Amino acid sequence: MPTPPPRRPDDLVQLLTRAERLAARRLQAVLEEEGCSLDAWRVLVLLSDGEGHHMTAIAEAAFLPPPTLTKLVDQLVDQNLLHRRVDPFDRRRVLARLTPRGREYWQRVEQAVRTGRPTLGDGDDELLRSLLDRLAATLAESAHV
Numbered sequence: 001m002p003t004p005p006p007r008r009p010d011d012l013v014q015l016l017t018r019a020e021r022l023a024a025r026r027l028q029a030v031l032e033e034e035g036c037s038l039d040a041w042r043v044l045v046l047l048s049d050g051e052g053h054h055m056t057a058i059a060e061a062a063f064l065p066p067p068t069l070t071k072l073v074d075q076l077v078d079q080n081l082l083h084r085r086v087d088p089f090d091r092r093r094v095l096a097r098l099t100p101r102g103r104e105y106w107q108r109v110e111q112a113v114r115t116g117r118p119t120l121g122d123g124d125d126e127l128l129r130s131l132l133d134r135l136a137a138t139l140a141e142s143a144h145v
Contacts, residue, residue, distance in 0.1 A: 030116035034109045039064060039072055041113070044098070044106045047082060052095030054087065081105055 028038050036044070042062035046053055053061075059069045073096060076082045081102035087093040098106060119125055 047098045052097045
């Protein structure tokens with residue numbers, strides 16, 4: 001049996017990129033059936049906690065530049081899925097929250113996502129989640145050094 005070639009340092013990046021793209025494609029297909037975009041889903045995920053969030057936090061969580069997020073939030077407001085209010089503690093900032101209609105929509109979309117999500121089985125989902133969380137934390141820490 002031939003010896004596998006030595007692993008290159010960028011193999012991990014290649015694997016992560018491939019997995020992310022395949023997962024995003026699969027998720028996008030499920031979301032499209034519900035009339036939701038991947039970017040909108042990322043916003044809804046954050047706002048589903050019931051807390052109001054500033055636009056900066058939403059942009060970071062959704063991996064969107066602020067101008068793109070503003071356009072998306074405008075669309076979600078027009079669809080009555082979320083609303084914006086002035087932050088009572090800092091009147092210069094705006095908080096976004098799901099509307100009751102937005103909460104119902106989120107629950108329907110999230111159920112479709114859960115149903116369409118493949119599982120690795122035997123605790124591997126949790127292991128993968130833990131390892132990816134640790135990797136992200138390590139990379140974030142090393143970026144601030």
